[in-house]
Amino acid sequence: MATTSGFVRYETARDTATITLDRPPLNVLTIEMIADLEAALNAASQEPHLKALVLRAEGKAFCAGVDVADHVPERVDAMIRGFGRLFTRLRAFPAPTIALVHGAALGGGTELALGCDLTLAGMSARFGQPEIKLGVFPPIAAALFPQLIGYQQAARLVLTGEAISAEEAARLGLITIAVPDAELSSRLDLLLDQFRDLSAVALRLAKRALLTGADLGVARALDPIEDLYLTELMSTKDAGEGIQSFMEKRAPVWRNE
Numbered sequence: 001m002a003t004t005s006g007f008v009r010y011e012t013a014r015d016t017a018t019i020t021l022d023r024p025p026l027n028v029l030t031i032e033m034i035a036d037l038e039a040a041l042n043a044a045s046q047e048p049h050l051k052a053l054v055l056r057a058e059g060k061a062f063c064a065g066v067d068v069a070d071h072v073p074e075r076v077d078a079m080i081r082g083f084g085r086l087f088t089r090l091r092a093f094p095a096p097t098i099a100l101v102h103g104a105a106l107g108g109g110t111e112l113a114l115g116c117d118l119t120l121a122g123m124s125a126r127f128g129q130p131e132i133k134l135g136v137f138p139p140i141a142a143a144l145f146p147q148l149i150g151y152q153q154a155a156r157l158v159l160t161g162e163a164i165s166a167e168e169a170a171r172l173g174l175i176t177i178a179v180p181d182a183e184l185s186s187r188l189d190l191l192l193d194q195f196r197d198l199s200a201v202a203l204r205l206a207k208r209a210l211l212t213g214a215d216l217g218v219a220r221a222l223d224p225i226e227d228l229y230l231t232e233l234m235s236t237k238d239a240g241e242g243i244q245s246f247m248e249k250r251a252p253v254w255r256n257e
Contacts, residue, residue, distance in 0.1 A: 008036040010043060015200070016192055017044040017053045017095075024059035029066045029108055031075065034082045041089050051195045051203055053093055054188065055116055056100040062125065065107025071136065071243045076234055080139065083108060084226050087140050090115035092211065094204045096195060100188055101125045102181060106163065111140040114148070114174070117207065120188055121166040122181035127174060128163030135242025135252065139229050143221040147214070149174050 007023035007030075019040045021027040029037075044053055057063060070079040090097060090112070099113035101121040110127045113119050121127075129138045137158060145154035149172045156162065166178035179187050195203065233239050237255045245252035 007033050008040055010040040012044070012047060012050070014192075015049055015051045015196055017047065017050050019044070019053065019055050021055075021057040021063055022059075026061045026064035026104065027057045027059055027109070028064050029083075029112075031067075031070050031079055031082055034066075034079070034086050038082075038086050038089055041086075041093060045094055049200055050095045051198065051200045052192055053095055053097045054100055054192075055090075055097065055112070057102070059103075061103035061109075062099075062101040062105040063109030063112055064104050065109050065130075068134070068243060068246050071134075073234065073240070077230055080226055080229055083111075084139065084222055087111060087115045088222070094207070095200070096203055096207055098188065098191065100184060101127075101166070101175070102184065107131055107138065108140075111138060111144070114144060115140075117210075118191070119175035120184060120191070121169065121175050121178045122184045123166055123178055124181050125166040125169075125178070126163045127166070127169045128161065129158055130161040130163070132159060132161045133242070134246055135236070135238040135240075135254070136233055137229065139222065139225045142225050145174075 007021065007027075009018075009020040009022055011018050019037065021033075023033065041053075044050060066079060066083060070076070096118070097116040099116040099119040101113050101119060102124050104126055105113050105121075106126070106128050107130055110129060113127075129141045131138045141154075141158055145157060148154075153172055157164070164172075166175065169175045170178040177187070237257050238252075241254065242252050
């Protein structure tokens with residue numbers, strides 16, 4: 001599949017689609033890459049025989065989030081809405097989806113992985129939402145985390161920006177399983193073999209049934225949370241200072257307004 005950025009690859013084999021992030025070293029997402037990921041999902045959704053979709057990455061990290069340069073006022077609306085649309089599209093993908101995570105999965109990288117039905121992580125993986133350190137917050141995590149791990153742990157991660165290990169993420173129920181990095185590929189193969197023994201239509205209907213129960217809260221929450229981000233948060237002086245200080249590689253000077 002042709003892409004506009006050249007940093008997203010899409011391929012199919014043995015009833016499985018694979019989307020690969022390939023923007024080394026950290027696979028930081030641009031608005032253009034977000035659009036390419038959505039295009040790859042749209043292409044995969046037209047393949048009714050697929051029994052699984054795998055989201056993986058090249059390089060030393062899964063994804064270190066969305067490019068901070070796309071948080072500036074003239075681009076933030078396209079970034080937030082585009083990434084929210086990508087997450088919703090991934091979450092609602094008709095076949096089971098699997099994130100294969102190694103290294104850093106931070107900010108939008110964590111949210112992207114958790115948009116999948118199952119998240120398999122190597123022990124090298126770390127998950128976290130550092131946005132608060134830039135004077136902003138993660139809309140998708142704010143909508144999704146309380147449902148996944150409860151309000152207290154969600155508040156801990158979103159309000160402190162703390163990153164946690166793959167082992168702790170699995171213990172909390174944020175991800176499916178953490179295994180030694182050397183075993184990550186074999187665990188994926190085992191899971192894919194389980195899916196290949198099953199009916200594609202049964203898998204798709206079972207996923208729809210799960211989402212009916214699980215996603216109603218997220219679906220209702222995400223739009224107003226995105227509006228809060230764009231209309232109130234981005235009008236604060238501290239949001240602008242957090243983004244600007246990051247790009248200038250200096251400590252932020254908060255005005256608390």
